[in-house]
Every structure is written in structure tokens, then in C-alpha cells.
Amino acid sequence: MIYIFVCYGFLLSAMMGLIASWVDRKLTARIQYRVGPPFFQPWFDLIKLSGKELLIPTTALRQVFLTAPVFGLASVILASTILWLNDLHASQSFVGDLIVVVYLLMIPSICIMIGGFASGNPLAGLGSSREMKLILSYELPFILAVLVPVIKSGYSLRLNDILAFQMQHGVMITSLSGFLAFLVCVLCIQAKLGLVPFDMPEAETEIVGGPLIEYSGICLAIFKLMKYMLLFVLPFFVIILFWGGWRLTGVHLWLGLLKYIIFILLVVVIRNTNPRVRVDQAMRFFWGTLTGLSSIAVLLAWIGK
């Protein structure tokens, strides 16, 4: 268990996340006629950041400010451990792990928000309030979309059952309801990752990085690592729910990798072909269009489509 926690939950996910973030940066650069960073740039960034001085503003709530990144990272590692558990020791997975993962994946955003409020900077406060509005808006369609595989697999809240169902009856994404829910999930994940068009909590040109404005040194490195890991864990979660998961044997290893790469490509393309929306527009979009779409998906799943 500890072995899975350290090796898969942390090291492998972190490595995948770092590579994904490099793919993201390099592709973005190529789309924009730039050269882009070398392969090890995310590693260098983290190493260099962790060696930098850690500044704590006098206005900050010291303990909250310092522990927020740690909690964020810990919850991502835990979520990824639970996800890997399905692949490695399916017998040890437990009923309701789906709910636990959904909860754990919400904590990083909340940690960023709390860290921002704790720093005492007005711009960080503004960014945190935007983050809060964003969490409120995307969680509803996200949870509704997650309900679709639950309903289809016969009301099972165990990820392993959902995987087993997909092994027998084909992957969720091929059905209409599954496809709709998958689309909703992709857009929600864009918001969870804080990428354009939903990067208004950090909006560099408006509020200078928002909640992260006062962070420096190792704390910023932890936040960055957390974001890189989310870039792996969130797509991994959605692939498990809708796309048959990622088994580490034979051809499935490469198929899983392909699914993941397609997912990352989707994220990068959305990110580079849109301007940032306002938070009220994002809210309207998530509560209107996407909630509508995911409700339709839930209904379709309920009648068996």
C-alpha cells in the first residue's frame, strides 16, 4: 500500500504530470510560432524554485499560508493512489471510492483559494473569490456527468465495477449519454486545471497570478507540482470513468497512453484557441449549457441510451 502510494501515487503521477506539462508548453509554443522549452524544463523549474527563498508576507496568516500547498499536494497524491489501486490491486479498492476521488479532486482548488485568502493581498483575495465562484460553477455539471457511468454500470460507486462494466459492455464514450458526459467532463477539467478559457482566478494580465501572487520558493514549487500532477490525475480519472481505464499490461499500456495523449491534445487545443472568459460568463456557461447537457446525459443514461 505504501509502495503504491509513493511509487505510483506520487512518483509516477508526478513524472507523467511533468511530461504532460512539457507537452502542453511545447505544443502551445509551436502553435504560437515559438520554439518552446527543452524537455527537462518543468524539472528545472521545480528544482530551481525549491532552492529559492520563501517569503511570507507580514499580512499573511502564517500557518494557513504555509500548509495550504501541502494539503493540496497530499490530496492529489491520495486521489492518484486510489486511481492506481484499481489497476494494481483491484481487490483492495472499496465501495464509494468514486465519491472519495471526486472530493479529493476538489481540495486542490480549495487549497489555492485558502492560500490566496491567507496571503492577505487584495489581488490574491480577488483571485480567490473568483476561484470560489468557479468551483461553485463547475462542480455541479461535473458531478452530474460523473453520475452517468454510475447509472450505466448499475448504480455502482466503485471505480472497479465501472471498469469491469466497460470491459464487458464496451466503453462508456461510445454511448450517447457517455459521450455527452465526457464532453462536459473535458470542459470541467479545463476549469479544474485553471487553463484558458477558465484561468480567471490566476489571470496574469488582470490580477497578476491571483492567489499565487504572494507565494514563492518551495511553497510555489509545491503548488506548481500539484498543478502538474492534476494534469495527469484528472484526465486519468475521466479515462477510467468513460474510456475503459488504463491497464498496465501489453497492448493496453500503449492504448492507455494514446488515450491520455489525445486527452492532453484536446486540453491544449481548447487552451490555445480561446480567450479568457469572465467569471460571470463562466458561471452562466457551467450552470446553463453544461448543466443542461449533463442533465440530458443523466436522463439518457437512465433510460438506457
Next chain:
Amino acid sequence: MGRTIVPIGPYHPLQEEPEFFKLTVEGETVVQIEVQVGYNHRGIEKLSEMKTFDQSTFAVERICGICSTSHPFAYTQAVEDIFPVEVPMRAKFIRVIIAETERIHSHLLWLGLAGHFLGYNTVFMWAWKLREEILDVMEILSGNRNNYAMFKPGGIRRDIKPEDIPGVLKKIDSIIPTLEMLKKAVMDDPVLHARTKNIGILKKEDAINFCAVGPTARASGVKRDVRKDSPYAAYDQFPWEMITCEAGDVFDKLVVRVLETFESIKMVKYCLNKLPDGPIDLNFKDIPPGEGIGHIEAPRGECFHYVRSDGTNRPARHKVRAPTFMNLPTYKATIIGQTISDATIILAGIDPCYCCTERMGVLDTKGNRIYSGADLLLLSQQKTENIRKQMGVK
């Protein structure tokens, strides 16, 4: 609801220059804005008065890094206005070529930055990539990518070689398809519409009341363009259209600039094809006493220079008014009631250039401001009163 003050500046990734906007916000809504410039006052007017007429051309070229030709253009026209002289036609055409090429690069630069402020970095990089070609054109024409040093009172400093013209035309033609694509991508993007339409509306009467100039005014439906209103150089020698829009929001400001870029490309191509022969310089030596004004349409609006000569080889007084000076107060009409997310793009919407605007700053030795805006207004009214008394006007 509680009010918070959100500072934008003096150092902020939004704008490349130091300036300070104090936004008072309720939640996310801006209820009050206070603009402070004066961080980058360089005393160029004074400097210009200490240089000869020829040297001043170079000094004023450094007022702005982006529209670096508009200031020498207006300045040389002001000097030529002292003892009205007619510049040779070839020089006039070349002046138009340089000024319009600069307009293309300036508008592309703004388009890129606007994309960047909206988080649309792809547009940012694409527009600047296109701008790179225009800078190459500038290098072929003038030898410099920026600060072209082409102008001198009485004409221009360097001729355009006939053998360069086909290459330049080819280069300009080569950017048109990409520019068309960028225009489509920008003007048809629904998300971009959502971010820029009905945002920061400057109504027509507000634009007139605040004396807005350039694309800022034209986007609000005010037909105001120095090139049409009082044609200078060769602008009356060929047909061209003034682009105006009606709504006055950020989107219309964008549309005006994008369409003007195409209009400028047409003008440059026309001038290069129909470049008349003849001398390029009057080569006059002495400038008699007198005063002259020169105003031209810079990419951001009307740029105004006033020069007084006392018969020596230096300007006795040189006054500059950059277009941003007139556009800055429109913030009062556009930004109040908008959210902070929109405030940034509205601030950028007038294509501001603060360093050009900074003509005066009064500080004590510790760096504190002595005069507030109200004090300056009072001072100005007193001065006008004194002048009236001296001249015997009631």
C-alpha cells in the same frame, strides 16, 4: 457593500509602461478610477529646446517607441509651417509610406497585446509574427526596424531605392493572406465577442465631449481623422477610406484598427507603385522667427506639435501633445460600472502610450506630488486670466 482599492500599476504585467490606476471596486464592479501618470517624465520638450532644429527631429523620435515616426512627422510639419514651404512630392510620398507602414505595425502590435490581455496568447504571437515582416519592410526602406530617422525639416533623410520596391511589395503581399486569416479568427470568434462586445462603450457624445481622437473616436462613430480633415503630405493624392464604427465598445475599437491595417496596406502599395520622381529635400539652412503647428494622424490619433522659432538655430519653444493625452479621460465614461476583468481590456482599448503623454510632473525633492489635478486646473485658469489682462481682452 465594502469598497476595496485594486491597484493596477505602477508595475503591472498589464502594461509595459509605468503608470498607476487606482480602481475603487465594490465586489468586482469598478465604481471609481484615478489615473496617475508621471513616472516616466523625460523632459523631452526642454531637451528639444536645447538642440538645433535638425537634432530635435531625433529627440522627438524617442518620445514614443511604437509610433516613433508620428512625432518627427508632426515636428517637421510644424517647422515647415513657420515659413510655409512646400515639400517635394517624392518626399511627401515617402513620408506617407513610412507613416502608414508604421500604422500597420502599431495596429498589429496593439491587436497582439489586446489578445494577450484577454488571455488569448495565440493571437498575441501570431500578430507579432506578422509585425515582424513589417519591421523587415521598415528595415529595407529605412535601414532601421524602429526609430527610422527618415524625417528632417524640409524633406526626408534617405531616398527609397527603386530596386528595393519590388521586394517590399512582395513582402507586403505575403502577409495579406495571414492577416485575412487573423482578421477572420478575431472578428468571428464567439468567445471573443462575448468578451469585447458591449464592453466599455464610449458613446458618440462622450467621445465628442472628451475630445477623443483617432481609432478611439472613430469606433464611436465620430468621423475625425486628420488625414481627411486637413490633408497633409500626400494624403489628398489618392483615394482612401476612413474607417468608422458605431457602437464604441472594445470590439469596435478592434474592428476599426484591423480594417485600418488593410487600408494602410493599400496606401503603402499605392505610394510605392506611384512614387513620383524628383528631389527629396529642400535643403534649407535658416529658419526665420515665427511659429508653426504641425498635426498628423498617428496610429493612436491626432499628434500635435507646436514650434516657435526666434531666428536662432534652435526652437525657442516646443510643445508636444500626444494622442493618449486626449484619450485618457475617456476612461471616466467607459470604465465606471464595469468589472475588473473588463477594466483591463478597456484600459488597453484606447491603445494607450503613457510615456508619450508625460509632458509635466511637479514633485518636491522627496518625490511627493505638489500639484493635484485641481491645483493644476486653478493654475491654468489663473494664467489664462493673466494673459487676458495683458492683452486687454475681457
